[in-house]
Amino acid sequence: xxxxxxxxxxxxxxxxxxxxxxxxxxxxxxxxxxxxxxxxxxxxxxxxxxxxxxxxxxxxxxxxxxxxxxxxxxxxxxxxxxxxxxxxxxxxxxxxxxxxxxxxxxxxxxxxxxxxxxxxxxxxxxxxxxxxxxxxxxxxxxxxxxxxxxxxxxxxxxxxxxxxxxxxxxxxxxxxxxxxxxxxxxxxxxxxxxxxxxxxxxxxxxxxxxxxxxxxxxxxxxxxxxxxxxxxxxxxxxxxxxxxxxxxxxxxxxxxxxxxxxxxxxxxxxxxxxxxxxxxxxxxxxxxxxxxxxxxxxxxxxxxxxxxxxxxxxxxxxxxxxxxxxxxxxxxxxxxxxxxxxxxxxxxxx
Amino acid sequence: xxxxxxxxxxxxxxxxxxxxxxxxxxxxxxxxxxxxxxxxxxxxxxxxxxxxxxxxxxxxxxxxxxxxxxxxxxxxxxxxxxxxxxxxxxxxxxxxxxxxxxxxxxxxxxxxxxxxxxxxxxxxxxxxxxxxxxxxxxxxxxxxxxxxxxxxxxxxxxxxxxxxxxxxxxxxxxxxxxxxxxxxxxxxxxxxxxxxxxxxxxxxxxxxxxxxxxxxxxxxxxxxxxxxxxxxxxxxxxxxxxxxxxxxxxxxxxxxxxxxxxxxxxxxxxxxxxxxxxxxxxxxxxxxxxxxxxxxxxxxxxxxxxxxxxxxxxxxxxxxxxxxxxxxxxxxxx
Numbered sequence: 001x002x003x004x005x006x007x008x009x010x011x012x013x014x015x016x017x018x019x020x021x022x023x024x025x026x027x028x029x030x031x032x033x034x035x036x037x038x039x040x041x042x043x044x045x046x047x048x049x050x051x052x053x054x055x056x057x058x059x060x061x062x063x064x065x066x067x068x069x070x071x072x073x074x075x076x077x078x079x080x081x082x083x084x085x086x087x088x089x090x091x092x093x094x095x096x097x098x099x100x101x102x103x104x105x106x107x108x109x110x111x112x113x114x115x116x117x118x119x120x121x122x123x124x125x126x127x128x129x130x131x132x133x134x135x136x137x138x139x140x141x142x143x144x145x146x147x148x149x150x151x152x153x154x155x156x157x158x159x160x161x162x163x164x165x166x167x168x169x170x171x172x173x174x175x176x177x178x179x180x181x182x183x184x185x186x187x188x189x190x191x192x193x194x195x196x197x198x199x200x201x202x203x204x205x206x207x208x209x210x211x212x213x214x215x216x217x218x219x220x221x222x223x224x225x226x227x228x229x230x231x232x233x234x235x236x237x238x239x240x241x242x243x244x245x246x247x248x249x250x251x252x253x254x255x256x257x258x259x260x261x262x263x264x265x266x267x268x269x270x271x272x273x274x275x276x277x278x279x280x281x282x283x284x285x286x287x288x289x290x291x292x293x294x295x296x297x298x299x300x301x302x303x304x305x306x307x308x309x310x311x312x313x314x315x316x317x318x319x320x321x322x323x324x325x326x327x328x329x330x331x332x333x334x335x336x337x338x339x340x341x342x343x344x345x346x347x348x349x350x
Numbered sequence: 351x352x353x354x355x356x357x358x359x360x361x362x363x364x365x366x367x368x369x370x371x372x373x374x375x376x377x378x379x380x381x382x383x384x385x386x387x388x389x390x391x392x393x394x395x396x397x398x399x400x401x402x403x404x405x406x407x408x409x410x411x412x413x414x415x416x417x418x419x420x421x422x423x424x425x426x427x428x429x430x431x432x433x434x435x436x437x438x439x440x441x442x443x444x445x446x447x448x449x450x451x452x453x454x455x456x457x458x459x460x461x462x463x464x465x466x467x468x469x470x471x472x473x474x475x476x477x478x479x480x481x482x483x484x485x486x487x488x489x490x491x492x493x494x495x496x497x498x499x500x501x502x503x504x505x506x507x508x509x510x511x512x513x514x515x516x517x518x519x520x521x522x523x524x525x526x527x528x529x530x531x532x533x534x535x536x537x538x539x540x541x542x543x544x545x546x547x548x549x550x551x552x553x554x555x556x557x558x559x560x561x562x563x564x565x566x567x568x569x570x571x572x573x574x575x576x577x578x579x580x581x582x583x584x585x586x587x588x589x590x591x592x593x594x595x596x597x598x599x600x601x602x603x604x605x606x607x608x609x610x611x612x613x614x615x616x617x618x619x620x621x622x623x624x625x626x627x628x629x630x631x632x633x634x635x636x637x638x639x640x641x642x643x644x645x646x647x648x649x650x651x652x653x654x655x656x657x658x659x660x661x662x663x664x665x666x667x668x669x670x671x672x673x674x675x676x677x678x679x680x681x682x683x684x
């Protein structure tokens with residue numbers, strides 16, 4: 001039998017480590033390299049100086065030339081390793097360069113100027129994690145504004161999504177009323193018809209409502225997610241009706257039943273929807289791109305795309321800003337990864 | 351104060367605020383309930399959702415028809431003259447559908463061709479890798495949670511970030527070309543040659559979404575009762591036999607969901623491309639949604655009618671796929 005098939009068709013539940021286990025780990029490690037490698041490369045690159053960024057072939061780590069501060073010179077001097085004709089080498093600091101000749105001094109004897117052909121010197125370098133890309137990028141990028149906009153939109157849109165969807169799900173799961181089936185089926189039918197196919201009319205609606213360059217324009221329209229209603233309704237169906245009847249006898253209004261009985265019991269489903277909503281809203285691009293045209297309303301994603309258009313040569317800044325933009329969601333994922341991965345596995349939506 | 355009592359204090363404060371809000375809303379909604387009776391309550395609860403849904407999802411969908419059957423460059427429907435099916439005729443004005451240059455809207459047919467090739471290749475590769483990864487993760491593996499998270503992590507990244515990262519790696523002076531040079535080979539035009547760009551668009555979108563489908567398939571695999579395998583091994587079935595007679599048939603409903611979901615998303619590919627290749631080189635990686643976006647939003651004389659007609663055609667394809675998805679889900683549930 002084909003060993004590859006044999007390997008793939010193996011299942012859990014054996015004890016010894018054998019060849020197919022070895023292949024599994026090799027595949028998974030390769031997977032880690034391919035999945036994480038680009039991120040690591042992004043992070044390493046974001047610390048590089050513009051000179052290092054432009055260097056080809058690139059080096060893995062961000063290097064920087066060592067410098068030394070000497071009395072009598074305003075700026076730090078660059079350090080080089082100089083090889084002399086007799087084969088000896090010395091570490092010298094460069095004072096200035098004229099054509100192919102460099103004027104250098106020994107840091108221990110700063111009075112004597114040594115003239116060196118530039119072909120005979122090599123920069124002394126060290127690995128350096130410098131934040132200058134980040135500082136410069138934040139200055140030209142309005143990172144603070146975009147971060148605030150994204151955070152604000154993500155949080156308010158998620159809260160609104162949870163409220164609006166759970167109310168609708170409650171009505172659809174716990175009551176029988178004329179039109180119920182129609183409402184539910186219409187929502188399900190539009191479950192998969194994406195924003196992208198109604199770009200023009202949706203832009204018209206936003207314009208008519210007057211929500212261009214208004215946060216309401218990217219918070220409200222996305223709040224009524226059919227997926228959210230579906231997910232919550234399925235969960236609420238499993239909550240027994242007897243609890244509601246008991247509360248009604250005690251004189252509770254339907255709103256109290258929703259807010260104080262159903263919502264607390266639906267916490268797991270609400271948590272899953274909250275996680276999805278945060279992921280959706282944080283990464284939204286097309287919708288904010290259409291609604292927002294003024295930079296002060298840009299979210300991180302739109303800002304990043306605009307930044308790329310504007311500074312398409314300054315990769316060092318773009319990379320630093322990209323790292324900053326993935327930082328918050330990465331931290332959230334690191335903390336909640338178990339819930340996120342099992343949540344997706346059990347509900348099968350994104 | 352200890353951490354515990356901090357938490358308690360926080361809970362008390364938070365709890366009483368929530369309680370206050372609920373009671374306050376209750377004053378309002380409770381009196382409405384008295385007014386409309388308990389039969390009207392469910393309508394009250396679906397109302398906010400229905401308003402948003404109707405205004406921002408349903409209404410635009412209907413408006414799309416208005417755009418598709420009217421012409422001119424006016425943005426507001428009132429100023430657009432009715433043109434019947436002319437926008438559709440324009441899209442279908444072709445001497446030979448396989449040669450985009452023979453069509454009036456050559457860009458549309460180029461986009462259709464690109465999309466068809468992309469969808470078939472991307473979904474095949476995506477499902478294949480997701481299945482292999484899920485099968486391996488379903489074995490007795492150490493650090494399964496870690497590996498699962500690693501494969502899922504790229505799904506968290508925004509399409510813009512994915513596009514930027516890979517553009518950085520694949521550009522002319524990027525990491526991959528550096529590795530090629532290091533191995534003694536020559537540089538490749540990864541983003542500037544049409545075939546390479548198409549290839550990388552597929553690979554990058556697989557990279558960015560594979561983890562999601564892996565998770566769904568893994569959940570499907572783990573829901574297969576293990577006593578089935580025990581019975582099979584008592585009967586002396588080989589691993590391959592167990593796979594083809596137990597795993598595959600029982601995984602089929604999940605597979606169908608995965609295939610249809612990935613098809614639906616592949617047809618709509620846009621955002622990753624926007625940041626990654628921008629549709630280039632030339633029109634090599636321009637797909638349908640980008641065609642619609644360009645016609646509606648970026649071209650100098652905006653052809654909303656043609657864009658809307660194209661999006662209706664796309665919606666038709668998506669609805670067929672959605673119905674397939676619902677049928678598959680039903681199969682999965684029962």
